Amino acid sequence: MRAPLKDCSDPRNCLHFDTHVWDTRAGVLNRTGFDQLEWIQMAVANDVQVAEKRTAKRAEISIGQADAVSADPAVLRDRLRTMMLIRRFEERTYQEYTDPRKFPDGRQEQKIGGFCHLYSGQEAVAVGCVAVMDKARDYLISGYRCHGHSLALGMTPHAAMAELFGKATGCSKGKGGSMHLFDAGDHNMGGHGIVGGQLPLGVGLAFAQKYKKTGGVTFTFMGDGAINQGTHNESLNLASLYKLPCIFVVENNGVAMGTQVDRSSAEADLAERGSGYNMPHWNVDGNDIDVVIREFSKAVERGRRGDGPSYIVANTYRFRGHSMSDPMKYRKTAEGKWRPEVEEARKRDPIVILQNRMIEQRLITDEQIEAIEAEVAEVVNQAVEQAEADPYPALEDRFDDILAERYPLQK
Amino acid sequence: MRAPLKDCSDPRNCLHFDTHVWDTRAGVLNRTGFDQLEWIQMAVANDVQVAEKRTAKRAEISIGQADAVSADPAVLRDRLRTMMLIRRFEERTYQEYTDPRKFPDGRQEQKIGGFCHLYSGQEAVAVGCVAVMDKARDYLISGYRCHGHSLALGMTPHAAMAELFGKATGCSKGKGGSMHLFDAGDHNMGGHGIVGGQLPLGVGLAFAQKYKKTGGVTFTFMGDGAINQGTHNESLNLASLYKLPCIFVVENNGVAMGTQVDRSSAEADLAERGSGYNMPHWNVDGNDIDVVIREFSKAVERGRRGDGPSYIVANTYRFRGHSMSDPMKYRKTAEGKWRPEVEEARKRDPIVILQNRMIEQRLITDEQIEAIEAEVAEVVNQAVEQAEADPYPALEDRFDDILAERYPLQK
Amino acid sequence: MQLREALRSAMTEEMERDPNVFLMGEEVAEYNGAYKVSEGMLDRFGSQRVIDTPISEAGFAGLGVGAAMVGLRPIIEFMSWSFTLVCLDQIVNNAANVRYMSGGQFKIPVTFRGGNGIAHGLAATHSHRMESVYARIPGLIVVTPSTPAEAKGLLKTSIRCDDPVIFLENEKMLNETGDVPDGSDFTLPIGVADVERQGKDVTLLSYGRPLARVVRPAVEALQNDHGIDVELINLRTLRPLDTQTIVESIKKTNRCVIVDEDWGYCGMGSGILYRIQKPAFDHLDAPIEYVHSDEIPVPYSHPLEEAMLPSVDRIVSAVKEVCYR
Amino acid sequence: MQLREALRSAMTEEMERDPNVFLMGEEVAEYNGAYKVSEGMLDRFGSQRVIDTPISEAGFAGLGVGAAMVGLRPIIEFMSWSFTLVCLDQIVNNAANVRYMSGGQFKIPVTFRGGNGIAHGLAATHSHRMESVYARIPGLIVVTPSTPAEAKGLLKTSIRCDDPVIFLENEKMLNETGDVPDGSDFTLPIGVADVERQGKDVTLLSYGRPLARVVRPAVEALQNDHGIDVELINLRTLRPLDTQTIVESIKKTNRCVIVDEDWGYCGMGSGILYRIQKPAFDHLDAPIEYVHSDEIPVPYSHPLEEAMLPSVDRIVSAVKEVCYR
Ligand SMILES: Cc1ncc(C[n+]2csc(CCOP(=O)(O)OP(=O)(O)O)c2C)c(N)n1
Ligand SMILES: Cc1ncc(C[n+]2csc(CCOP(=O)(O)OP(=O)(O)O)c2C)c(N)n1
Ligand SMILES: [Mg+2]
Numbered sequence A, B: 001m002r003a004p005l006k007d008c009s010d011p012r013n014c015l016h017f018d019t020h021v022w023d024t025r026a027g028v029l030n031r032t033g034f035d036q037l038e039w040i041q042m043a044v045a046n047d048v049q050v051a052e053k054r055t056a057k058r059a060e061i062s063i064g065q066a067d068a069v070s071a072d073p074a075v076l077r078d079r080l081r082t083m084m085l086i087r088r089f090e091e092r093t094y095q096e097y098t099d100p101r102k103f104p105d106g107r108q109e110q111k112i113g114g115f116c117h118l119y120s121g122q123e124a125v126a127v128g129c130v131a132v133m134d135k136a137r138d139y140l141i142s143g144y145r146c147h148g149h150s151l152a153l154g155m156t157p158h159a160a161m162a163e164l165f166g167k168a169t170g171c172s173k174g175k176g177g178s179m180h181l182f183d184a185g186d187h188n189m190g191g192h193g194i195v196g197g198q199l200p201l202g203v204g205l206a207f208a209q210k211y212k213k214t215g216g217v218t219f220t221f222m223g224d225g226a227i228n229q230g231t232h233n234e235s236l237n238l239a240s241l242y243k244l245p246c247i248f249v250v251e252n253n254g255v256a257m258g259t260q261v262d263r264s265s266a267e268a269d270l271a272e273r274g275s276g277y278n279m280p281h282w283n284v285d286g287n288d289i290d291v292v293i294r295e296f297s298k299a300v301e302r303g304r305r306g307d308g309p310s311y312i313v314a315n316t317y318r319f320r321g322h323s324m325s326d327p328m329k330y331r332k333t334a335e336g337k338w339r340p341e342v343e344e345a346r347k348r349d350p351i352v353i354l355q356n357r358m359i360e361q362r363l364i365t366d367e368q369i370e371a372i373e374a375e376v377a378e379v380v381n382q383a384v385e386q387a388e389a390d391p392y393p394a395l396e397d398r399f400d401d402i403l404a405e406r407y408p409l410q411k
Numbered sequence C, D: 001m002q003l004r005e006a007l008r009s010a011m012t013e014e015m016e017r018d019p020n021v022f023l024m025g026e027e028v029a030e031y032n033g034a035y036k037v038s039e040g041m042l043d044r045f046g047s048q049r050v051i052d053t054p055i056s057e058a059g060f061a062g063l064g065v066g067a068a069m070v071g072l073r074p075i076i077e078f079m080s081w082s083f084t085l086v087c088l089d090q091i092v093n094n095a096a097n098v099r100y101m102s103g104g105q106f107k108i109p110v111t112f113r114g115g116n117g118i119a120h121g122l123a124a125t126h127s128h129r130m131e132s133v134y135a136r137i138p139g140l141i142v143v144t145p146s147t148p149a150e151a152k153g154l155l156k157t158s159i160r161c162d163d164p165v166i167f168l169e170n171e172k173m174l175n176e177t178g179d180v181p182d183g184s185d186f187t188l189p190i191g192v193a194d195v196e197r198q199g200k201d202v203t204l205l206s207y208g209r210p211l212a213r214v215v216r217p218a219v220e221a222l223q224n225d226h227g228i229d230v231e232l233i234n235l236r237t238l239r240p241l242d243t244q245t246i247v248e249s250i251k252k253t254n255r256c257v258i259v260d261e262d263w264g265y266c267g268m269g270s271g272i273l274y275r276i277q278k279p280a281f282d283h284l285d286a287p288i289e290y291v292h293s294d295e296i297p298v299p300y301s302h303p304l305e306e307a308m309l310p311s312v313d314r315i316v317s318a319v320k321e322v323c324y325r
C-alpha cells in the first residue's frame, strides 16, 4: 500500500549523510561528501584508523533524549500527523493560489497574493526540529518558506490560511503574508523574506538566551541559496565567537529557485561551508525524521551545555516549484518530461518513510493513517472555509502596528 | 650589525606556515594550524601515510619562476630597496602627520587629514606580491592600508605624499586621500576605505581577465578584520564558482584596530576561513619575502592556468598603531610597557630578514645597504618637499571627475 | 511589443554591437529570467555572456563595478531593487565614488537594472521603492521608463553610457505593450523629460509604474469629468533631473502636482519638490501637491495595499486642490 | 561636560537602571571605544554587557534586532554611520519592518548610535550623511543631538523607547562641552523640536553638527552685522518631525531657511521642505531656502571639503535672500 522503503537511490538523500567523520581538532564534527564517493570511502577508512583517538571526543556529543525509536507511539503518531497536516495544508494552498475567488457578477480575484513558497517534501526537517525543541525556552526563525515551520510550531491552519488570504484573523493580521508568518507565543520568530536576512536575527535570539541564561537554543533556518549571502559569514562567526546556542540549519532542497546547488556553491558539499568557524558542521538526511531528531538533538545538547553553535545541512527535496509561477523546466528533459530525479525523490518522501517505518514497527496501521489523512483534510478544509469567511482588516488598520510608542515621547 | 636572523620566536611568524598539507580532495591545498601543534603533527603524519597518493596532486602546483634564490642579484637589491623605500616613506608620513604645518603668523595646520594607516612591518607582502606580478596584465586591489602596495607597484613617493597632503599633484588629484590611492597605469586599482568593500571589485577584475582571456590574475588584499565582512563569503564563492584568476591575500597582522585575531575570528587559523569554497587556502610567512614570492607564485600559476582562485593568509605584524591616533594599549602591559610580542616582532622585521639573508649569501654589503638607506631617505625627502610646494586643487575642481559623460546624453 | 521584450531587444542589440557587454544576475540564464526578460539570451550568447549568479547581490554588484573599471560594460540584473538593501555599499561607495576618489582615472560603465517598487502582495520586505535612495547620490544616473519604447530607448543609452546607471523597471510593467520604433539605432536621451501631453491648467509630474496604473487615467478623468487640462510630464530620468522642462511648464500652468509611489518624506517627490520650488515660486498660484504612498511599511493584504497607494481619486483631488476647484 | 561624556553617562545610567540594556560594537570594550565614548564601561559592567564585535555590521546590527525582539534593549554602536551602507537591510527590513509584518507582535527596543556625516579628511567613503536615508523609513525614529545636554537627555529617552532609534552623533562633536542637568532622571522628549532662539525675521531650521559649526555663528552674525533677528529651531528629532513647531514659527516670520550638511536633492532638507511647504505656503513671503553641501562625493583635500560645506557666508546669503535684503 505505501511505497516500500527502499535503499536510497538519490545520492542526495542517501543515509551516508549521518555517517559523520571526526576532524582531529577538538569538538569539530566533520561532514561526509555526498557526491564524492572516493572521499567518503577515504573518510571511513581514516575513521577506522584513528577510531581510538576519536572515541573520547565523539562521546562529547551524546545521543539526544528525543531518540525516535524509544519515543512514545502517541508522540510518533502526532509527528506523523503534523507532517501530513503540513502536506495537506500546502497542497490545498496550491489549489487556493491557483483557483481565483469567483463573484456572482463574474469578477475574479486571486485569493492569495504575491509569492507563495510551499514546503511539500521537506516536512521531516521542521517537524523533527520542533520535536527536539523545548518550546518554553527555544526559538525558531526561518526564511520565507515558512508555512511548515509555523504549523509544526503550533500555528493553526486557520491562522496561517487567513494570513495567506490577507484577512484580519491571520497570524500577522494580514500584514505579513505567506513569507512573513510570525507567532510570538509559539516562539515562531518568522518568516523572513530577504534571503539570509534572518541569520543575524537568529544570532541575536541566541545571544539573548545566553545573556539571560535561559538554557534555550535558537534554530536558525535557511535555504541552500542563502549560504551565499554575506550574512552567512558574519552570523556563523559571531555565533561561534560568542559561543551562542544558535543552531544553523541549511535546508538543502537542491535548488535555489532554478539554480541547482552545484551552480550556486563552489563546493557542492554544503556542510563544508560551515568550516572555518570552529564549529561542528555536518550533513544529515533531512527526509528521515528520526535522523533529523537524532542529529538535531546533538546540537541542542551542545547548545544547552554552553558549547556554542552547530551547523547542520539537512538534505531534502522540494516537491513543488520554487513559488507558484515556477514551471520547473530545470527538472524536465528537453522533451518536457520529468527527469528521473523527481521519481527518485518521490520514493524518498519523508511522510512515506515515516509511515512505512511505523507500519513495520507496528506502531500504526494503514487504517489509522487513512484516518489521519481524513482528519487533517477536514481541519484544512475548515481552516480555508473560515479564513474565506473572515473579514479583511479595516482599511484604517494599515496605520497600526508600525511603532510601539506614541510620540512625542519622554520616558 | 643587522640583528641576526633567528629561529622564529613568534609562532605567528614561524616557518611552519609554508608547510602545507594536502587535503585528499582534488586540488585542495590545505593549511597548517599554527596554534594547534597537535594538529600539525597529525597532519604531517597523515601526509607521510598517504604521500604516495598525494604526490601526483602536489605536482599540480609547481614552484613559480620567480623563486628568490635563483633571481638576479640586481632584482633582489631592487626588492630590498622598495621595501626600504616603503618603510622610509611610512615613517616619514608618521612625522608629517604629527608635525603640523606652521605659518609665520603662528597658525598651525595639519598636513595630512583624516585617518592614515601605515604599512611598516608588512613590506614583504606587497613587495613580494609585486615581484610575481606581470604588470602588463595583472591587477592589485587593496584596502585602506594601501601606501605600501601603491609604492611597490611603482607610484612615486611624490604622487603618494602629494595625495596625503591633498594636493592637485596627488595620484588622485587630492580627492581620495590616504585610504584611496589609485593608479590605473600601474594597475593599482585602489585603495578602498570600506572594510571588505574591495573584495567584490577584485572578483570583477578577475572576471574581466577571464572574459577577455588575458591570462592575467588579480591580487585582492584584505586585512584579518575584513574576513568577517559579508563580502568575504560572497566573493570567495563567486571567484571559485566561476574559476576566476583571483588571488585573495589576507594580510594577517594579528589585529584589526585594537581587536586581536582571536577576539574577532572564532577560528584562529585564518586560512581555515578559506575552506568550504573548493579553493586552495594556506598560511605563509608574510615577513619573509622569499616565502611570499614562492607561495604567491603558486597561486599565480594556478590562476594563469585557468584553475581558479587561491586564498593565502600572509602572517605578518603591524609595527605602528592602527591609525595615527592609536595608543596601542592592547600591546602594552598594565604598567604601560610594550609586551614581549613587540620585541619578538622586531626581530622578525621583514627588511632585516632579507638584508641578513642577502648579506649571508654575499649578494649585498653593509655599505650598499647604507647607501640604499641614504638614497631612499633622499627620495622621500624630495617627495615631501615637492608635495609641500605643490598647489592645492583649484576649488572649482571639486565639481570634476564625478561623471564621465555630459548630460543630456544620447548615444 | 511587450515591455519585457523591449528590454530584451535593447540588451540583445547592445550585446551584438559590443562584445564587452554581458548580462549577469540571479536566474538570468538557464531559467530565462525570473520574469522572462532575458528569455532566449543564454541560447543566443552562451554562458560566457549570460551568467547566472548565486544569491550574492553584494558580490555580483561589486563584480560588475570591478569589471567596468577595466572596460567591460556589465548589465547587472537585480531580481528586485528591494534586494539592493543588502548591497548598497557596492553601488554607493564603489560604483558612484571610485571615479571621483581616483581623480577621474576610471570610468564605470555598468548598468544595474531590475524591478523597483510595489509589485502587489509582496509585503514590506519586497516592495521598496529605491529611487530616492539612489537619486540622492552624486556619481549615479537614475533612469525609469514607463512604456516599451522608453524601456528600449533608455536602456540602450544606459548601456552605452560611461557612467553607472540605475535602471528602474517594475515587475507589473513587463506585460504592458506598445509600439517600439524599428531599427537598432533607436535610442532615447538620458536627462530629458518627456512632455507627454500638453495642457494649460496644471503641470503633473510622474515617472515609471504609476503613469500607466493611475496617472494617465487620472489625466483623462480630469479632462473629461472636470474640464481640467493637464500638462503631463513623464520624467524618465530622475538623476539628473530635467528641471528646465518642468519649470517651463509651471511658468505656463502656475500649478504643479507630483505623483509617485514612494513614501513622501525624504522621498523622490521631496527631492523634485526641492529642485523646483525655488525657481517656480513666483509662478506658483498654489503649493505644490505631492501624491505619494502612505508612509507605512507596505502591508501584504490586498485591500490595505491598494488603500496605501496613490489612486486616480487621490490624484484628481490633489489636482482640483491646486486648481482651487 | 564633554559630549562624549554625556553619551557615556546616559548609557551608564541606563545600564544601571535596566539589566537588559547592553552595549555592543567595534572596539567599544577593550579599546574603550574608537572615540572613547565608552571609556571605562567595560571595567564597570564587564564583558557580558560591553561587547566587542568583529567588523560585521550586518551581523551585529541584526543581532541587536533579534535580541530586542525578545526583550533585551541593545545599544549598538557603529564606528560610523557611513558603514551602515553594508547593513542597511538589517535596519530597514528587520528593525523597521518586523513589528508591522508580525501584526504588532514584537517590540524592537534597539538603539543604533554612532558618528554621522562629515568628520573631515575622511573622503567619500567615510563621510556619508545617512539621516535622510533613515528618516524616510516608517518604523524608525531618528534623533540627532547637538549639545552635551541633548546628547544625554535624548539618548536616555532613546534607550528607554520601545521602538528602534537611529541616534546620530558626529565625531567632531564629541569634544564639545556644555552643561548637563544633574541627576539620572534628566531626559528630553523625542519628537519635539527646540526653539533655541526666538526671533521675528526668519525661521532657521537645522540639526546636529552644523549647528555649532556654522549655524549658531551665522545667527549671531546676522543679528550683529545685518540686524536680522533669526528664530533658530534645532530639530533634534528628524522622524517624526515636529512640523507644528516649525509651521508656528513660519507663521510669525514668513520666511524659512533650512541648513544641513546633506546633499540637497532627496536629502534631509528636501524632506523637511516637503513637510512644511504646503502648510506654510500661505505664510511664506519667499521660497524656502535650503543650504546644504555641494552635491559631489566628499573630496579628501581639506580646501575642497571646506568649500563643499555650508558656511557662515552661505547661510547669511540665504537668509538675506529670503529677507529680500
Ligand atoms: C537578498 C535576496 N535576494 C534574492 C531574493 C529572491 N529569492 C527569493 S527565494 C530565492 C531562492 C532561495 O533559495 P534557497 O535559499 O535554496 O531556499 P528555498 O527556496 O530552496 O527554500 C531567491 C533568489 C530574496 N528574497 N532576497
Ligand atoms: C565596513 C567597515 N567597518 C568598519 C570600518 C572601520 N575600520 C577601518 S579599519 C578597521 C580595522 C581593520 O582591520 P584589518 O582588516 O585587520 O586591517 P589592518 O588595519 O590590520 O590592515 C576598522 C574597524 C570600516 N572602514 N569599514
Ligand atoms: Mg533551496
Ligand SMILES: [Mg+2]
Residues within 6 Å of the ligand: B223, B224, B225, B251, B252, B253, B254, B255, B256, B257
Ligand atoms: Mg589586521
